[in-house]
Amino acid sequence: MTDNARQVLVRRYVRRGDDGKPVETVEEMFWRVAYNIARVEKSYGQDVNALAEKYYDILTSRKFFPNSPTFTGAGTPLGQLAACFVLPITDDMGKASTGIFQTLRDAALIQQTGGGNGFSFARLRPAGSLVNTSAGQATGPIGFLRVYDHAFGEVAQGGSRRGANMAVLRVDHPDVEEFVTCKTNEHSITNFNISVGITDAFMQAVEEDTDWDLRFPDVTSPKYKGFSGTLEEAEAAGIPIRVYKTVRARDLFNKIVTQAHHNGEPGVLFLDAANRTNPVPHLYKLEATNPCGEQWLGPYENCCLGSVNLSEHFGPDHTVDWESLRQSVVLSTRFLDDVVDANLYVPAVPQLREAALRARRIGLGVMGLADLMYHTGIRYGSIEGQEFAAQVIEFVRYNAMLTSIDLAKERGSFPAIAGSIYDPDNVTWQPPQPLFAYTHDWGRPAIDWTSVSEGIKAHGIRNAAQTTIAPTGTIATVAGCEGYGCEPVFALAYIRHVNDNGKDLQLTYTSPLFEKALTEFGLDDDERKALIEQVMADGSCQHVDAVPEELRDYFVVSQDITAEEHVRMQAAMQAFVDNSLSKTINFNAGATVDDVSTAYRLAWKLGCKGITVYVTGSREQVVLETLAT
Numbered sequence: 001m002t003d004n005a006r007q008v009l010v011r012r013y014v015r016r017g018d019d020g021k022p023v024e025t026v027e028e029m030f031w032r033v034a035y036n037i038a039r040v041e042k043s044y045g046q047d048v049n050a051l052a053e054k055y056y057d058i059l060t061s062r063k064f065f066p067n068s069p070t071f072t073g074a075g076t077p078l079g080q081l082a083a084c085f086v087l088p089i090t091d092d093m094g095k096a097s098t099g100i101f102q103t104l105r106d107a108a109l110i111q112q113t114g115g116g117n118g119f120s121f122a123r124l125r126p127a128g129s130l131v132n133t134s135a136g137q138a139t140g141p142i143g144f145l146r147v148y149d150h151a152f153g154e155v156a157q158g159g160s161r162r163g164a165n166m167a168v169l170r171v172d173h174p175d176v177e178e179f180v181t182c183k184t185n186e187h188s189i190t191n192f193n194i195s196v197g198i199t200d201a202f203m204q205a206v207e208e209d210t211d212w213d214l215r216f217p218d219v220t221s222p223k224y225k226g227f228s229g230t231l232e233e234a235e236a237a238g239i240p241i242r243v244y245k246t247v248r249a250r251d252l253f254n255k256i257v258t259q260a261h262h263n264g265e266p267g268v269l270f271l272d273a274a275n276r277t278n279p280v281p282h283l284y285k286l287e288a289t290n291p292c293g294e295q296w297l298g299p300y301e302n303c304c305l306g307s308v309n310l311s312e313h314f315g316p317d318h319t320v321d322w323e324s325l326r327q328s329v330v331l332s333t334r335f336l337d338d339v340v341d342a343n344l345y346v347p348a349v350p351q352l353r354e355a356a357l358r359a360r361r362i363g364l365g366v367m368g369l370a371d372l373m374y375h376t377g378i379r380y381g382s383i384e385g386q387e388f389a390a391q392v393i394e395f396v397r398y399n400a401m402l403t404s405i406d407l408a409k410e411r412g413s414f415p416a417i418a419g420s421i422y423d424p425d426n427v428t429w430q431p432p433q434p435l436f437a438y439t440h441d442w443g444r445p446a447i448d449w450t451s452v453s454e455g456i457k458a459h460g461i462r463n464a465a466q467t468t469i470a471p472t473g474t475i476a477t478v479a480g481c482e483g484y485g486c487e488p489v490f491a492l493a494y495i496r497h498v499n500d501n502g503k504d505l506q507l508t509y510t511s512p513l514f515e516k517a518l519t520e521f522g523l524d525d526d527e528r529k530a531l532i533e534q535v536m537a538d539g540s541c542q543h544v545d546a547v548p549e550e551l552r553d554y555f556v557v558s559q560d561i562t563a564e565e566h567v568r569m570q571a572a573m574q575a576f577v578d579n580s581l582s583k584t585i586n587f588n589a590g591a592t593v594d595d596v597s598t599a600y601r602l603a604w605k606l607g608c609k610g611i612t613v614y615v616t617g618s619r620e621q622v623v624l625e626t627l628a629t
């Protein structure tokens with residue numbers, strides 16, 4: 001483990017006493033996590049110690065890490081293990097348990113445990129509309145978003161983590177224009193990421209250049225009293241709908257894109273794409289995601305994320321060690337299913353445990369995809385790279401599903417399986433398909449999706465959702481990955497300025513995989529040093545002639561990849577992730593609003609469930625976990 005990794009680990013994960021001093025070693029920390037997760041298997045008649053040792057091995061070999069809250073929470077009195085939650089907000093101040101201030105209370109309690117929250121504000125009546133109780137005017141979703149933001153600003157999260165939150169507003173909500181610009185000043189609403197919930201109908205209106213209605217149920221209608229559903233549910237219930245304003249769809253779309261070009265927000269979430277693969281449509285429609293956008297959840301649901309470290313699954317001679325990857329996926333899937341039982345959630349919000357046990361969602365993903373691509377010599381972003389990423393993620397999903405079926409055989413399916421897409425009596429789930437036909441053979445063992453369909457029919461499945469690719473902001477640092485989650489590497493070499501008691505200390509970093517490749521290529525120490533100094537200028541080796549062309553071809557970093565290639569990588573992986581994935585579409589500084597618009601449309605057409613963009617240099621305050629940790 002590198003010094004940096006160990007420091008982060010000790011700072012963030014190791015338990016401390018009242019005096020702030022560590023009360024456990026790093027090894028004891030790993031054992032605490034392994035043992036306390038394995039412990040729940042006692043009720044399934046398993047040998048807890050034997051399993052705990054397996055978990056300990058996979059953690060200490062850095063082949064798999066769960067999300068940070070599992071490290072900080074396992075075996076502690078707090079015991080909250082999940083990174084993300086979604087809470088419902090209905091259009092009342094707090095009469096209902098889902099009302100505005102009731103949910104704020106629930107969210108604050110979750111924040112204290114280190115969990116992030118996502119909310120849809122779409123059910124709140126527009127600003128200025130009538131409030132019966134006070135005969136006054138409604139605050140509206142953006143007003144309440146500010147209230148939430150202030151409240152969360154004051155709530156320090158458990159451990160060393162501060163709260164991330166996501167606010168979603170539908171594109172047909174009358175206040176959407178205000179929402180789109182509510183973070184123009186990047187110093188406002190700092191505790192929230194914001195995303196517009198986009199529908200297919202809206203994208204079609206953009207394509208066809210037609211008008212777009214901003215609508216909400218008529219709050220003065222007697223039928224609206226006590227109603228707490230969505231716009232669509234209001235329509236279905238015969239509640240009159242009022243059109244507040246009609247805009248040109250393209251104008252609204254351009255507003256969103258211009259704002260995102262300006263400082264990366266709002267992101268967009270494609271609601272229909274997400275709901276097309278909603279595993280439990282009989283329970284709810286998906287309306288919101290967690291703070292970083294990779295996890296769609298229903299009301300009160302959480303997801304414990306975990307990531308297999310692809311940089312620890314290298315095979316010899318630039319190959320992939322598929323068998324070890326398979327074994328890691330099998331064990332990690334079991335680990336995450338155990339987390340669903342081991343999690344104490346937040347006892348003061350009992351709906352959380354109920355929702356978690358009903359669908360038993362888990363979110364297994366990867367980190368270090370870029371490392372594996374450096375190792376195998378495949379360029380991130382290229383067509384070959386898109387296929388490689390798809391093949392890897394397909395393999396993870398396939399083995400996660402087989403394991404989840406085995407777990408169902410052993411201990412039962414998730415309780416809400418009847419009526420879901422996995423209902424053994426009526427399986428409507430369709431095996432995933434690649435976006436384009438594969439043409440490469442990287443030695444991957446054959447995949448037979450029919451065995452999954454047959455398995456579900458025979459035994460059901462343990463988890464309503466199995467895969468998600470998280471940002472892995474902290475765990476990838478601890479695991480020593482060069483690439484976070486499924487992202488490309490950010491820079492091959494850079495200088496980091498650290499304030500050391502008032503003195504500016506310069507620390508340099510060089511990608512170990514890059515150095516290794518240069519050495520293997522026969523470059524000596526001096527040649528390497530000279531060349532790396534040039535790479536430090538902007539982190540890329542593309543303009544450094546001394547780098548052998550063969551290496552330059554695949555040692556690409558984020559800025560070397562076009563926005564279109566970023567989107568195509570996202571879409572290629574999305575095809576095999578049942579939830580979603582955390583991915584930023586990076587644009588170079590000269591990108592135009594039109595470029596951003598093209599990327600949004602492409603993402604929608606290719607079936608992505610959302611898109612987040614960042615134009616280099618567009619934010620005053622760039623928080624790069626890569627450098628900050």
Ligand code: CDP
Nearest residue numbers: 067068083084116164292470472473474475
């Ligand atoms: O690497 P680590 O497990 O710490 O977390 P991550 O993969 O970077 O983030 C996973 C999820 O945790 C995010 O999508 C958020 O939902 C949540 N999170 C948060 O709420 N607050 C943070 N400061 C970081 C992450």
